[in-house]
Amino acid sequence: MPIDIRRNYVDSFTDDERIAKERARAELEKQMAEFLAKGGKVEKLKPGIAKGASSLNRSKNLQYTESEIRKQAEEREGNGHRDSETTEWYNQ
Helix, strand or coil, rough: CCCCCCCCCCCCCCCCHHHHHHHHHHHHHHHHHHHHHHCCCCCCCCCCCCCCCCCCCCCHHHHHHHHHHHHHHHHHHHHHCCCCCCCCCCCC
């Protein structure tokens, strides 16, 4: 009996997983709306290395320098690349 390797990976979530994902997304949108209603602001920061960042390979040297991260971000912006999906509150 041959093995069928043709699978539908796009819709591979079960209904329960899909519902849980939709609920989580709705909850995040609700929390963001409450935050903005209280006068909160969303500020997009420039890319950079987080304060206190450390290496995972115990060398204590980071993989990228601050200038390399900024250069990569500028290249992505030039190509029209978006790191995160657009939401209603993101563009406000």
